[in-house]
Amino acid sequence: MKILFVEGPSTKIQLRDEEFDYFFNKVKSYWKRPILDLINDMQSYFERSQVIGFMKNKISIITDIQA
Incomplete structure (x- = not known):
């Protein structure tokens, strides 16, 4: 997913998981x-x-998918 968010929607990648x-x-x-x-x-x-749970308060945006 990180490559998608870094390179945008024109990303082309071969994925092995359907x-x-x-x-x-x-x-x-x-x-x-x-x-x-x-x-x-x-x-x-x-x-x-x-669903594990819900957040009542706003959360900060995660800028790195591995963070």
Whole structure:
């Protein structure tokens, strides 16, 4: 994911994991749209029981995916 956020949506990379490849391409397809659109779409892939928790307060933006 780091390469996507560094190089942008024109990134072309061979991924070996079909599920990760799908998610990677999903993020690319939402690149110029508000992040909430992506989050709302991704919510349909998870059940509430799979969610670990929620943050009530705003969190700071993580600038490095490995941070």
